[in-house]
Amino acid sequence: MLDAIEVTKQFGAKRALDNVSLSVLPGEIYCLLGANGAGKTTLVNLFLNFLQPTSGSLQIGKLDVVRQPLETKRLLAYIPEQVTLYGVLSGLENLAFFSSIAIGEHLPRQRLLELLEAAGLPRQAADDRVATYSKGMRQKVGIAIALAKNAKALLLDEPTSGLDPSAANEFSELLVKASNDGVTVLTTTHDLFHAKQTGTRIGIMKQGRLVEELRSEEVSHADLEALYLQHMKS
Amino acid sequence: MQPRPLPTLSLIVLHEARILVRDRTLLLVCCVLALMVGYGLFVGLAQATLRDRMVAQVLKHEQETQTANSGMLQSVLAGQTALIPFSNPANPAAMAGTLSGRYATMLNAPLAALAIGQSDMMPNYYRITYLSKVQFMYDTEIENPWNLLSGHFDLAFVIVFVLPLLVTTLGYNLLSAERExxxxxxxxxxxxxxxxxxxxxVVVRMLALLAIVIPVPLVVLLLIRPEARGAEQLVLMLLWSALVAAYTLFWFAVAALVNTVGLSSSTNALIMVALWTILVLILPVTMNLAVGLVSPAPSRTELANRTRVATAESLREYEDLYSADYRYASDPEALLVKNERIEVPSRMRAFFLAKQKVDERIEPLLKRFDQQLLQQQKLVDRLSLLSPAILINEALTSIAGTDSHRFLAFKDQTEAFHQEWRQYFSPRILESRAMTIRDLSSLPRWHWIEMPASEISWSIWWRVILMLALASVLGSLALARSSRLSIE
Incomplete structure (x- = not known):
């Protein structure tokens, strides 16, 4: 569903991604681990067509990301590390706007409220201006936007960084449920525990290269941590 | 699935409208624009009304003078009034000069309130007598120097100068704000x-500005100036609307292009203000200097000197007539009309002939002046393609009928009428034919012939097309660049 084929991305003299190939199958949750600057977010940006690869190609559902940007974006939903919304609008209005752009139709208020509730936002906060929201509350509106899109693939860039442990856990459950429904998930994270607990497969990136790929059921928490630290030190 | 550009566009428009209304930016900008449009239109209407009143007053004065002359002539011919040498209506030289005269007037165009243009510098009436045209056509009122320096704050000023600044206010951060x-x-x-x-x-911002700047002046004009309701005027109003929309679109296209460079909002604002300064202030001034260098304006000093020389030569030529005795002072009978003939006092005849001679002598110079002015105007027309501000200003004044072309046409027609006036009196003065009541009703009449509407429309149409082409090129460039913009 999500395919990166020999992708290289160069920023001037700096090579952010170096011949990376990975493939995420339908229903898989692929967790990308790596230190800051390893190239995780660059890879997500390339899948979103926010950047164009220097060489190689990226596909979503066999559609080329660069050549068919709008078509590929219909297939995916994205939750950034920090969801930034329109402060002068309420959470509900933000959700209504982004979901209408995403699916091309206006969802009824009741459905919007259900989506916000499913994302964990208290119902009474739905009509408050987003300028008054905490980072976690904004993150939940971002999740609701992704849920509204009913996408076939989810791209997540450190999605739980602003959430409290309980909300992060609820979010993980949402991901597993989506995965069970056949949704493909590619998420970047620094949280080894979250990756092991939620992920189907785990990739470790270092200096723009994918240096390790493993199935999460084949490795324990302790082994994953040891392997990760070994790669970071080498 | 195929992309759905139209519904998405309408969603963006509605969303943007809501955001702009909520943060009150749009409200503030629209209020500022409405105030300026209102004031600019008020100034334009006041100026147009003032010129209307001036024309009405001179025509009333002309009518009163004619009635008085007619009464006086009847009385003189009936021998009921004592004869006064220089105010004798039976004397054709007196009637051609100080006693009578016609006013050549140019009425305001129906949409004059839309732009003051050249109307604050060029006269819209001349008093036609047998005097040299140098005396009345180059001897106009002195305007308030401050107004001549800065121009009036009329609607054209709001559109040419202020509107781009308001577009900048709304458009400098089209994309950069979303990024930031x-x-x-x-x-x-x-x-x-x-x-x-x-x-x-762009659509929502442009619609908001155009919703004020286009309908407000047109509705006001339609309501308070009945002459603006004709079919030709409606076409001109349509052209005016298209022109203002194209100019606004041009500035939004500039804003969009600046936004696709990917710089910060503050840098974008600086670039936009710099572009405004260059395109609206520096470029027109530079072009004005270039026109002055390539095709210099005629020298008024040269004209004044040559006129003095021509006048002195003419006085010398007719000095015998000028020095003739006032025979009628001792012989009042000499002023009487006998067999439809009258003795035109030799000083008056000399005056008429001298003025005619001055015009003949000065004509080659005036022709050269007119040619220089024409060349200058042609150069301005050509160079206006380089500056959107000049381009739209020329078109706005054309629509309002306050452009230099219309005033030049008025000057040409006035010169022709001045010639006709002289030709009417010349045989009467030279052959000493006394004026009759019938003559008074057959005096040459002034008729202003308006420039053909088709000519005006065409000159405006191509400016609208040019402005749209400019906006389209910049807009296409901005859209093309936007597809390659990195989002980080």
């Missing part, structure tokens, strides 16, 4: 191109 607030990433992760996003943002 962080919403651009979430937006661009949706099936939405930056081109559609930018177009939607």
């Amino acid at each position: 607030h962080g919403t651009l990433r979430l937006l661009c992760s949706q099936p939405l191109s930056i081109a559609t996003l930018m177009t939607g943002k």
Whole structure:
């Protein structure tokens, strides 16, 4: 569903991604681990067509990301590390706007409220201006936007960084449920525990290269941590 | 699934409208624009009304003078009034000069209130007598120097100078604000191109500005100036609307292009203000200097000197007539009309002939002046293609009928009428034919022939097309660049 084929991305003299190939199958949750600057977010940006690869190609559902940007974006939903919304609008209005752009139709208020509730936002906060929201509350509106899109693939860039442990856990459950429904998930994270607990497969990136790929059921928490630290030190 | 550009665009437009209304930016900008449009229109209407009144007053004065002359002539011919040498209406030299005269007037065009243009510098009436045209056509009122320096704050000023600044206020951060607030990433992760996003943002901002700047002046004009309701005027109003829309679109296209460079909002604002300064202030001034260098304006000093020389030569030529005795002072009978003939006092005859001679002598110089002015105007017309501000200003004044072409046409027609006036009196003065009541009703009459509407429309149409072409090129460039914009 999500395919990166020999992708290289160069920023001037700096090579952010170096011949990376990975493939995420339908229903898989692929967790990308790596230190800051390893190239995780660059890879997500390339899948979103926010950047164009220097060489190689990226596909979503066999559609080329660069050549068919709008078509590929219909297939995916994205939750950034920090969801930034329109402060002068309420959470509900933000959700209504982004979901209408995403699916091309206006969802009824009741459905919007259900989506916000499913994302964990208290119902009474739905009509408050987003300028008054905490980072976690904004993150939940971002999740609701992704849920509204009913996408076939989810791209997540450190999605739980602003959430409290309980909300992060609820979010993980949402991901597993989506995965069970056949949704493909590619998420970047620094949280080894979250990756092991939620992920189907785990990739470790270092200096723009994918240096390790493993199935999460084949490795324990302790082994994953040891392997990760070994790669970071080498 | 095929992309759905139109619904997405309408969603962006509605969303942008809501955001702009909520943060009150749009309200503030629209209020400022409405105030300026209102004031600019008020100034234009006041000026147009003033000129209307001036024309009405001179025509009333002309009518009163004619009635008085007619009464006086009847009385003189009946021998009921004592004869006064220089105010004798039976004397054709007196009637051709100080006693009578006609006013050549140019009425305001129906849409004059839309732009003051050249009307604050060029006269819209001349008093036609047998005097040299140098005396009345080059001897106009002195305007308030401050107004001549800065121009009036009329609607054209609001459109040419202020509107681009308001476009800058609304458009400097079309994309940069989304990037700086962080919403651009979430937006661009949706099936939405930056081109559609930018177009939607431009559409809502442009509609808001045009909803004030176009209908307000036109509705006011239609309500308070009945002459603006004709079919030709409606076409001109349509052209005016198209022109203002094209100019606004041009500035939004500039804003969109600046936004696709990917710089910060503050840098974008600086670039926009710099572009405004160059295109609206520096370029027109530079072009004015260039026109002055390439095709210099005629020298008024040269004209004044040559006129003095021509006048002195003419006085010398007719000095015998000038020095003739006032025979009628001792012989009042000499002023009587006998067999439809009258003795035109030799000083008056000399005056008529001398003025005619001055014009003949000065004519080659005036022709050269007119040619220089024409060349200058042609150069200005050509160079206006380089400056959107001059381009639109020329078109706005054309629509309002306050452009230099119309005033030059008025000057040409006035010269022809002045010639006709002289030709009417010349045989009467030279052959000493006394004026009759019948003559008074057959005096040459002034008729202003308006420039053909088709000629005006065409000159405005091509400016509208040119402005739209400029805006389209810049807009296409902005849209093309937007597809390659990196979102980080």
